[in-house]
Amino acid sequence: MDNINLLVSSLEYIECHLKDSIKTIDIANACYCSKSTLEKLFHYVYHISVHDYLTRRRMMAAGRLLIEQPELSILSVAVEYGYNSHEAFSRAFKEIWNCNPSEFRNRKYSEIFPRLRAPIKEGDLYIMGRRNVDISQLYDLFCERRNCCFICCDIKNMIHINDVSHKAGDLAILESMRRMEEAAGDEDIVFRIGGDEFCILTGSSSQDYAEKIAEAIKSHNEETFAYEDRQIPLSLYTTVTKASGSHVRYNELFSELHLAIRDSKP
Numbered sequence: 001m002d003n004i005n006l007l008v009s010s011l012e013y014i015e016c017h018l019k020d021s022i023k024t025i026d027i028a029n030a031c032y033c034s035k036s037t038l039e040k041l042f043h044y045v046y047h048i049s050v051h052d053y054l055t056r057r058r059m060m061a062a063g064r065l066l067i068e069q070p071e072l073s074i075l076s077v078a079v080e081y082g083y084n085s086h087e088a089f090s091r092a093f094k095e096i097w098n099c100n101p102s103e104f105r106n107r108k109y110s111e112i113f114p115r116l117r118a119p120i121k122e123g124d125l126y127i128m129g130r131r132n133v134d135i136s137q138l139y140d141l142f143c144e145r146r147n148c149c150f151i152c153c154d155i156k157n158m159i160h161i162n163d164v165s166h167k168a169g170d171l172a173i174l175e176s177m178r179r180m181e182e183a184a185g186d187e188d189i190v191f192r193i194g195g196d197e198f199c200i201l202t203g204s205s206s207q208d209y210a211e212k213i214a215e216a217i218k219s220h221n222e223e224t225f226a227y228e229d230r231q232i233p234l235s236l237y238t239t240v241t242k243a244s245g246s247h248v249r250y251n252e253l254f255s256e257l258h259l260a261i262r263d264s265k266p
Contacts, residue, residue, distance in 0.1 A: 003041055006031055007118040010038060014054055015115060018061050021082045024050040046116060056113040058082070059096040062089075066101055067109040074101045098174050108181045110190040111137075112173055138191045139250050141201055142243065148202050149210035149242055153180060153217065154261045155196040156235040168227040172196075172234055175225040179236070183216035185209075199257055210240040239264035 009031045017026075027050060028035040042050050062081045065072065078089030093101050096113070115134040142148075155161070155176055162169040173196065180190045180200055187203025202210055221235035241260035243253055 004118050006033060006038070006041060007045065010042075010050070011116055011118065014057060018054075018058050019080055019082065022054070024054075027054075053116070055092060056096055057115065059093055060111050060113055062093065062101075063097060063104060064109055064111075066105050067107075070105060077101070098171060107178075108184070108190070110177050110181060110192070112177055112192055114192055133192065133194055135191065135193055135250075135254060138189075138193070138199070138201060139253055141189065142248075142253060145201065145203065147205040147242070149204060149207060149240055150257060150260070151180075151200040151202065151210055151214050151217070152239050152241060152257055152260045152264065153198045153200075154237040154264070156221075156237060158196040161232060161234075164227065164230070164232065168232060169196075171225055171227055172232070175234055176236055179217055179220050183213045185213070188213070193254070193257055197258065197261055205242075207240065214238045214240050237261065237264045 010027050013027050013030045014022075024039065025035045028038040031038065039050055042048065042053065046053065058081045062077050065077050065080070066074070074089070075086045078084075078086055081089070083089035083092070090100055093104070097104055099107075114137075117134050153176065155172055158169065158172065161172045173192070176196075176198060177190055177192065180198060184190060184200050185203065188200050190198060190200050192198050200213065202213070204210065217236060218238050222233050224231035224233050226232075239260050241256070243256050248256070
């Protein structure tokens with residue numbers, strides 16, 4: 001199995017077994033490769049371990065379940081995703097979402113760590129670009145709404161925040177999405193569409209409506225978030241756009257959103 005197909009198979013296996021008690025060795029065995037081969041490939045392409053990716057995807061799915069089925073106890077959700085205790089699940093959940101499961105139930109759901117896609121290989125190089133993130137859910141919703149406005153955002157100076165630590169970078173992503181969720185209306189949905197790029201697909205075709213949300217997001221620029229004993233300022237580039245044409249394909253939507261983000265920068 002070549003490296004691209006190995007990544008495709010491993011990502012698919014993970015998605016199909018989020019509720020099962022699997023480890024990296026199980027994923028490697030299912031893909032007919034060694035654990036070290038899979039780990040090295042994941043680190044090389046995605047800069048994350050298989051275990052960390054599996055944990056993040058589990059916590060994304062668990063977060064969705066907490067919101068969509070409030071009648072379920074936190075322990076029930078924990079057991080469904082392979083945790084034997086409330087405490088162990090809460091520790092893993094807080095590491096990803098920066099809040100406890102009980103607190104999370106009072107917020108909107110946005111997937112901060114969407115499913116990864118396999119890269120394109122050109123010669124000896126893996127071409128990731130921004131399309132390593134799966135935006136299928138966003139595209140399906142866009143196909144229903146078509147003429148609705150997008151608000152696109154990008155974190156300013158993300159490289160400097162990551163230089164502090166990758167945990168600080170994760171907190172910056174959480175804080176960015178929190179600000180977007182807070183500004184968005186009930187029918188608007190926040191999506192992460194890249195490393196530090198996001199969009200809100202609104203439920204309205206009104207440019208004025210979308211501009212008000214964009215201004216509400218920008219009003220928080222330079223406000224800080226806490227990382228250990230530091231306060232780190234966070235600002236977002238923000239712009240409003242609509243996808244052109246009535247028959248925009250998946251990759252075209254991806255490109256148009258990222259072009260809008262690029263054009264929003266001075």
